[in-house]
Amino acid sequence: MSLQVALFFLFGIGAIATAIGTITRRNPVAAAVNLIAHFFMLAGLYLTLEAQLLAVLQILVYAGAIMVLVVFVIMLLNLGDDRALREQFTVRKVVGVVLAAMFMLQVGVLINAQPTGATSLAPTAASLGTAESIGQALFTQYLFPFEAISLLLLAALVGAIILAKRKVE
């Protein structure tokens, strides 16, 4: 087994385990910590794919920014423990799990029926993942979507302030 294969199993199994942890923990803070670990595992998977810049951005944006916001909101709401224990096993959950299992089965059948046949990374993969090549594509070919996304972020900023304000007069 080469190093890439070993790391794939380490991060892949880690990502799945922490994902299951996220949706099964009753305490929202425990779920958030599991999700932070999950984002680190995904960054590791990106590294096995030789996408260095995205691995760093994954940690900076998701684990650094978004999860801090989530933990902050959990702290602001300050839910008591008695309410945290009110997750119950219901018919709806069984139906949800069965539907998800069917979805998983369908995706598995699709991947199995039409294998992509790609067995190794493209020879140019390592040079694709650098900040240089991504920046070059982002500021030439994808300049318009890049500017549009900045407008979207501005709109989200204004929207979040309006929504979270105490009183709208």
Add this chain to the structure above:
Amino acid sequence: MNLQSIPLDWYLIVAAVLFTIGVVGVVTRRNAIVVFMAIEMMLNSVNLVFVSFAQFLGDIAGQIFVLFVMAVAAGEAAIGLAIVLALFRNKRTVYVDEVNVLKW
């Protein structure tokens, strides 16, 4: 089993499993914040598919898309959590099945 490198299909299977776990989280959990985290997980599994295809096909477009998905997820996080805060302020609950004002 003697593997030199990981085939693309394996990354796709991992991403499919992560997406399914996210779906289970959205459907079964009642806490709005945990539902929100499960949605982030689903977005991330799609990102994994984008990156794997970009790196196996040697096309930069997949990685650019991941950047855009990250930006949209950041905006979604800000808006979604602001909605949860406003909801808690008005209804004193973050449990999605206790909020039924839109149900006629």
